[in-house]
Structures are given as C-alpha cells and as structure tokens.
Amino acid sequence: MVTILEGQVAQRRPVELDFAAIPLTRALTGRGRKTRAKTAAELKRDHGVVAKTGWVLTGIEDDRYVERSWGLSGLRETFKAMKEAGAIFATSPNYSLYLDSPRQDNLHAMKRIAWMWYSMNEAGLPTALHINGRTDFDFERWAAFIAARPEVTSIAFEFLTGAKLGVDADRYIARLEKLRASVGRPLLIAVRGAAEHAHRLEKSFEQVLWLDATPYFKAMHRQEPTFGADEVLRYRPRQGSPEAPIGALFKRLVSAAERRYHSSSLTLTPSPQQVLDLRPPVLPPQVGTDNAADQLHLFT
Numbered sequence: 001m002v003t004i005l006e007g008q009v010a011q012r013r014p015v016e017l018d019f020a021a022i023p024l025t026r027a028l029t030g031r032g033r034k035t036r037a038k039t040a041a042e043l044k045r046d047h048g049v050v051a052k053t054g055w056v057l058t059g060i061e062d063d064r065y066v067e068r069s070w071g072l073s074g075l076r077e078t079f080k081a082m083k084e085a086g087a088i089f090a091t092s093p094n095y096s097l098y099l100d101s102p103r104q105d106n107l108h109a110m111k112r113i114a115w116m117w118y119s120m121n122e123a124g125l126p127t128a129l130h131i132n133g134r135t136d137f138d139f140e141r142w143a144a145f146i147a148a149r150p151e152v153t154s155i156a157f158e159f160l161t162g163a164k165l166g167v168d169a170d171r172y173i174a175r176l177e178k179l180r181a182s183v184g185r186p187l188l189i190a191v192r193g194a195a196e197h198a199h200r201l202e203k204s205f206e207q208v209l210w211l212d213a214t215p216y217f218k219a220m221h222r223q224e225p226t227f228g229a230d231e232v233l234r235y236r237p238r239q240g241s242p243e244a245p246i247g248a249l250f251k252r253l254v255s256a257a258e259r260r261y262h263s264s265s266l267t268l269t270p271s272p273q274q275v276l277d278l279r280p281p282v283l284p285p286q287v288g289t290d291n292a293a294d295q296l297h298l299f300t
Contacts, residue, residue: 001195001261002056003254004213007220010048010247017254020049021056021211024093025065027082033073037081048247054088058211059116059130060158060192061094069093070112079123091128091156091190092117099134106134114145121151128154128190131179139175143182150185159193169197177204195261210261215253219246225256233260 004021026046029038044050059066070093072078082090093116095109113130120127129152133139146152157176159169180187186206191198198210218225222242223235233256238249 001210001212001258003215003257004058004211005047005049005216006213007216008046008048009216009219009250010245012245013247014044014048014050015247015251016050016052017251018051018053019056020047020051021058022047023061023065024057024059024090025061025068027055027057027085027087028068028072028078035068035072035078037078037085040085043085051086055086056209056211057082057087057090057125058190058192059091059093059156060160060211063096066093066095069116070095075116075119076123079120079125083123083125087125089126089128090120092120092130094130094132094156094158097132097134097138106138110138110141126154128156128188130156130158131176132157133175136175139179140182143179146179146187147183153186154188154190155179156190157192159191159197169194173197173200176201180204198261212257212261215250215257218253219250222246222249223253224249225253227256227259231263233257 002019002021003017004023006023006026009015022043027038027043028035029042030036038046043055059069092113095112097106097109110132113132117127117129129142129146131139131142133142146155157172159172176189181204188207188209189201189205190209190211191201192211195210195212198208202208218235222238224238226234226236228234238244
C-alpha cells in the first residue's frame with residue numbers, strides 16, 4: 001500500500017514515509033510552455049513529506065487535471081526531470097472513455113494512454129500502462145498490445161468511477177483476470193479504489209500495489225483512527241484545537257490504513273444499486289460495440 005497526498009500535511013517538520021504517492025500533475029509547476037517538473041525540494045515543501053525511497057505518481061485524476069499532461073511540451077525532458085526529483089514509479093494518465101461520445105473518441109483516448117506510457121518509459125521513468133475500456137474487446141485489444149511488448153511489466157486500473165460498485169467491479173475484475181491469463185507472463189497491477197478489489201486481484205497478479213488517499217483526507221478532516229475488539233478500522237473526531245498540526249495524525253492514519261489493508265477481515269462493500277434495484281429490467285453485459293469501424297455509417 002502507498003498513500004496518496006493531494007496537498008500539504010506538514011509545514012515545519014516533514015513527515016517521513018518510505019513511499020508517498022501524488023497525482024501526476026502535482027509534480028508539475030508553471031503554465032503553458034513554461035510548465036516544468038517540480039524539484040525534489042519543491043515536492044517536499046508542497047506536501048510536507050519526505051519520501052525516503054521515492055515518489056509514486058498516479059495518472060488517475062479528474063479530467064480537468066489529467067488533460068494537462070497531454071498538452072505538455074518536451075515530454076521526455078519533463079518526465080526525466082520527475083525521475084531526477086525522486087519519482088521511482090508512475091502510472092500513465094487515465095484519459096476518460098466517455099459513454100455518450102462517438103466510439104472513435106474512446107479509441108483516441110486509448111491511443112493517448114499508450115502514447116504517454118511509451119513517452120514516460122522512454123524518458124527513464126518506470127511507468128505502468130493504465131488499462132481503460134468500455135467493451136470486452138477493448139480489454140482483448142489491451143491484452144494483445146501487452147503480449148506483443150515484453151517491456152510492459154506493470155499495468156494500472158481504477159475502481160473509483162464506473163467500476164466502483166459491486167456488480168460493475170465483478171465485470172472488470174473478470175476482464176483483468178482474463179487479460180493477465182492472455183498475456184501469459186508476470187505482471188504488477190497498481191489499483192486505485194476499494195482495498196477489497198485490490199485483494200481480489202492478488203490471486204491473478206504477481207504483485208498488487210494499492211494506492212489510497214483515505215489517510216490524507218481523514219487528516220484534513222481531523223479524524224483519528226481507532227480499532228475496536230473486532231479489529232475494524234473506525235474514525236472519530238480529534239480532540240483539541242482544529243488549528244493544531246496534523247503531521248503526527250497523518251502518520252498514524254497511514255499506519256492504521258496499512259494495518260487494515262493487510263488484515264484478513266476485509267469484506268466487499270455492498271452495492272447501492274443492488275439494494276435499491278435501480279437497474280433497468282434488462283441490463284446489457286457491456287456498452288458499445290466491439291468494432292469501431294462498424295460505427296462509421298452513423299455519420300453518413
């Protein structure tokens with residue numbers, strides 16, 4: 001498990017962690033053509049953390065941020081500078097595949113994901129190929145892409161949006177398991193989203209890296225971790241002044257999250273869709289068509 005930071009957790013005395021993760025664009029500064037990678041000192045100052053082993057950069061962000069990476073000039077120099085600043089691993093940007101857009105837009109997003117993965121690795125920054133798709137055939141296409149390129153040793157996936165709920169998560173986990181079997185060689189997978197889903201992938205992938213921002217957000221809301229006799233992690237408001245530093249609290253939250261992640265008591269979070277039964281009478285197993293070329297007649 002590696003904790004994600006989306007802001008500063010300490011000012012005077014930085015928190016020391018073996019690894020720390022940040023969104024990819026938080027490793028950038030400046031605007032337009034003046035955009036550059038932050039230095040090691042800037043990463044430490046802006047987050048209040050010393051990542052002793054190194055920084056992990058996650059390309060899973062809101063669209064308004066992730067699209068910033070596509071407009072970068074001098075990709076090789078920028079990503080090389082990130083590595084020099086202490087980045088040791090990254091995931092390629094997750095450009096969205098929208099449900100209500102022409103199929104060609106989805107394919108273009110997949111191509112951009114692959115291109116950025118190539119550019120980041122070419123610059124010497126070890127990067128996982130982010131997997132995003134709307135159809136079964138999208139995942140088959142990714143499997144063929146990976147199988148033909150032995151330099152792909154790690155992939156990434158997120159369960160934060162369309163694949164978050166139980167029914168959808170089952171479908172995507174099955175697709176990822178099939179992808180791993182089709183590739184036929186060891187792969188690391190970096191996972192964003194519920195820890196339960198990360199654990200389910202351990203039987204198919206040789207290594208699972210779970211990226212989670214819960215300790216950061218709990219620290220921002222001054223929530224303390226606590227374990228009861230049932231070993232379930234819960235949170236309670238921190239006592240004392242709300243203006244007190246949160247560095248020590250953040251480190252306790254990181255330790256508690258790691259303890260929970262490695263616990264055997266994790267259970268799958270129920271899906272609200274299953275409880276409320278908001279699905280239509282007939283739910284298609286997937287959305288869209290498998291072959292984009294067949295959609296051309298829609299525009300004639």
